[in-house]
Amino acid sequence: MLYSSLIGTLTLNIQPMVARALTMRDIWLTLSNTYGKPSRGHVKQLKQQLKRCTKGTQSVTEYMRGIFAKADQLALLGSPLDHEDLLDTITGGLGDDYRAVVEMVNGRDVPISLEELHEKLLNRENDITAIEELSGSSVPVTANNTQTRSQRGGFRGNQASRGGYRNN
Numbered sequence: 001m002l003y004s005s006l007i008g009t010l011t012l013n014i015q016p017m018v019a020r021a022l023t024m025r026d027i028w029l030t031l032s033n034t035y036g037k038p039s040r041g042h043v044k045q046l047k048q049q050l051k052r053c054t055k056g057t058q059s060v061t062e063y064m065r066g067i068f069a070k071a072d073q074l075a076l077l078g079s080p081l082d083h084e085d086l087l088d089t090i091t092g093g094l095g096d097d098y099r100a101v102v103e104m105v106n107g108r109d110v111p112i113s114l115e116e117l118h119e120k121l122l123n124r125e126n127d128i129t130a131i132e133e134l135s136g137s138s139v140p141v142t143a144n145n146t147q148t149r150s151q152r153g154g155f156r157g158n159q160a161s162r163g164g165y166r167n168n
Contacts, residue, residue: 003027043079046070050081054093060121064090084111094121097128 003024007015017034021027050070055063067090071081081089091102101120105112112120 043074043077046074046077047079050074050089051092053089055095055098060118060125063093064118064121067093083114086114087111087117090117098124100124 006024006027007018010018014031018027018030021030050067053063053067053070058066067086071086071089074081087105091098091105094102098121101117101124104120105117
């Protein structure tokens with residue numbers, strides 16, 4: 001009865017892995033060997049996922065929650081991220097709209113706390129939302145493109161953001 005109960009608690013994609021187990025002990029050993037041991041491949045996979053994290057259209061809270069979930073998994077696998085590496089991961093996936101916050105974080109002698117970084121990112125997100133509402137635009141603040149035709153017939157873009165930065 002316990003055997004059936006344990007099988008019933010597993011998701012459908014995991015059940016086939018333990019279907020041939022004859023005892024509860026066999027189930028536990030299979031699950032432990034598959035998910036309980038920190039494999040080098042699993043750690044590398046999580047680190048690669050962290051490198052590819054970008055905020056995109058997510059809210060700041062959703063973005064940071066996703067990064068923290070992966071960082072927590074790494075810590076559980078015995079490979080926790082250093083605080084400054086976590087800060088670099090968070091700031092590395094932000095767009096130009098958050099450039100001022102990123103520069104502030106990178107310019108500090110003492111690393112910022114995660115709570116303070118989250119607060120500053122939320123404040124910037126609110127500023128961006130307010131600017132978009134005032135302009136009546138859902139286009140990101142830094143998407144003010146002007147294009148001119150070059151002599152060769154191609155286009156050359158010149159972007160300027162409202163945040164006081166100029167991209168050439």
